[in-house]
Amino acid sequence: MIDALRVAPGSSPGIAARDPHADLGLGGKEAAKQLLDELTTRLSDLQERLYAERTRSVLVVLQGLDASGKDGVIRSVFTGVNPLGIRATSFGVPTETELAHDYIWRIHAALPSRGTIGVFNRSHYEDVVAVRMHDLAPEDVWRRRPAHIRAWEEMLVDEGTAIVKVFLNVSRDEQQRRFQERIDDPTKRWKFRRGDLEVRERFDKYVSAWEDVIAETSTDRAPWHVVPADRNWVKSTAVATIVVDVLERLDPRLPDPEPGLEGLVIA
Numbered sequence: 687m688i689d690a691l692r693v694a695p696g697s698s699p700g701i702a703a704r705d706p707h708a709d710l711g712l713g714g715k716e717a718a719k720q721l722l723d724e725l726t727t728r729l730s731d732l733q734e735r736l737y738a739e740r741t742r743s744v745l746v747v748l749q750g751l752d753a754s755g756k757d758g759v760i761r762s763v764f765t766g767v768n769p770l771g772i773r774a775t776s777f778g779v780p781t782e783t784e785l786a787h788d789y790i791w792r793i794h795a796a797l798p799s800r801g802t803i804g805v806f807n808r809s810h811y812e813d814v815v816a817v818r819m820h821d822l823a824p825e826d827v828w829r830r831r832p833a834h835i836r837a838w839e840e841m842l843v844d845e846g847t848a849i850v851k852v853f854l855n856v857s858r859d860e861q862q863r864r865f866q867e868r869i870d871d872p873t874k875r876w877k878f879r880r881g882d883l884e885v886r887e888r889f890d891k892y893v894s895a896w897e898d899v900i901a902e903t904s905t906d907r908a909p910w911h912v913v914p915a916d917r918n919w920v921k922s923t924a925v926a927t928i929v930v931d932v933l934e935r936l937d938p939r940l941p942d943p944e945p946g947l948e949g950l951v952i953a
Contacts, residue, residue: 687710691710694904696901702893702894704912704914706915725763725927729933732938733772733803735940742936743797743798745805746804746805747851748808748809749853750915752885753860755854755856756854758922763929772804773796773802773804773805774807790838811899815895815896836905848936851910852912854913855914
């Protein structure tokens with residue numbers, strides 16, 4: 687599964703050509719749910735080992751068009767992880783203080799410390815795509831940012847942070863359904879903004895912008911994965927599979943206990 691989702695360095699992610707409704711051969715919703723339960727249990731164990739080891743960290747970057755389901759993925763994939771070992775950060779419109787610094791400044795401050803998993807709901811990649819689509823900076827500014835990001839992520843990997851980058855690929859029809867659901871449900875209406883419709887009108891152009899930046903920033907050490915996002919059970923299971931795979935390859939180990947503890951009886 688992972689190889690089919692990963693974007694090879696130097697290649698196009700082919701987002702528009704991928705099926706957002708694909709089931710990835712998971713065998714149906716119930717089979718996927720069982721697999722997800724197994725993956726989250728394994729993730730909890732690996733996270734505990736990572737936390738105890740305290741020498742490396744994992745950064746999970748979640749991107750996608752509006753209503754692609756980033757929040758839902760965070761809830762379902764990381765539900766069993768010890769809160770002490772994880773930090774989720776959502777990046778919105780930069781504040782005045784953040785705008786007074788370089789665009790990576792606020793991102794760097796939110797990176798996971800050694801022994802923890804960090805999850806970004808949106809990220810530094812908005813400073814390429816959103817800036818481009820909203821004409822917030824000249825083209826020569828956002829054009830050079832993918833090179834900055836590649837170098838910055840290379841440094842993070844060198845310093846012990848494994849990077850997982852996921853683009854949740856939602857279809858235009860499914861986005862419409864989810865937007866309508868938000869409007870029709872009073873408990874979800876707060877999530878919808880009229881500005882979402884302006885973005886929706888340029889759906890294909892946003893996909894094209896993401897095609898460009900993913901192609902420029904998917905590397906051997908920090909690859910992108912394009913996950914079909916129309917079905918919640920597919921995207922959550924796929925993301926969990928990718929994260930567990932990264933942790934398995936890190937193979938965090940519990941530290942050795944203090945000498946002389948074996949056989950100790952507490953009075």
